[in-house]
Amino acid sequence: MMGPDRLGQSSQEARVIDRSGQWWSGEDFDDLAEYLRVVTAEGYPADRILQSVCSCGGTTHRLDADPVESVAQRTCVACGTSAFIADSDEHWSAARPERWHCACGNDTAELGVAFSLRSDGEVRWITVGQRCTRCGLLDVVDWKIDYGPSTHLLAQV
Numbered sequence: 001m002m003g004p005d006r007l008g009q010s011s012q013e014a015r016v017i018d019r020s021g022q023w024w025s026g027e028d029f030d031d032l033a034e035y036l037r038v039v040t041a042e043g044y045p046a047d048r049i050l051q052s053v054c055s056c057g058g059t060t061h062r063l064d065a066d067p068v069e070s071v072a073q074r075t076c077v078a079c080g081t082s083a084f085i086a087d088s089d090e091h092w093s094a095a096r097p098e099r100w101h102c103a104c105g106n107d108t109a110e111l112g113v114a115f116s117l118r119s120d121g122e123v124r125w126i127t128v129g130q131r132c133t134r135c136g137l138l139d140v141v142d143w144k145i146d147y148g149p150s151t152h153l154l155a156q157v
């Protein structure tokens with residue numbers, strides 16, 4: 001963690017994302033987007049970060065994901081509509097998805113999808129971020145995309 005001499009310089013950053021505990025937490029989607037930028041920076045940097053919004057306008061979801069099979073499906077808490085994230089429908093039948101749960105026990109979250117793009121614009125890596133709607137904890141599930149064309153995935157968040 002940061003030393004005392006850096007606390008002053010980092011105060012603005014610390015206000016956005018609370019990194020003081022075992023987990024990082026945030027207050028809104030902007031914090032989740034910032035978290036996605038930070039956690040992807042050393043591996044597959046996020047070029048596009050989009051919020052998952054249900055067709056009803058809802059932004060609180062439950063998430064079922066299997067990172068081994070590279071799939072995730074969200075279900076809107078407000079209306080119950082489910083939607084696949086990115087290409088998850090193609091691999092869903094082989095997957096064994098598990099319901100995402102926060103460390104606090106809650107299972108509803110705001111979701112953000114970070115896309116890391118190749119130089120030709122194709123998607124190479126997808127990271128789905130969660131912000132617990134009860135305690136604000138920030139978390140991620142991610143997987144690789146190894147085919148093209150893949151730009152249509154940007155519309156499936």
Ligand SMILES: [Zn+2]
Binds near residue numbers: 057078079
């Ligand atoms: Zn909905």
Ligand SMILES: [Zn+2]
Binds near residue numbers: 104105137
């Ligand atoms: Zn929580």
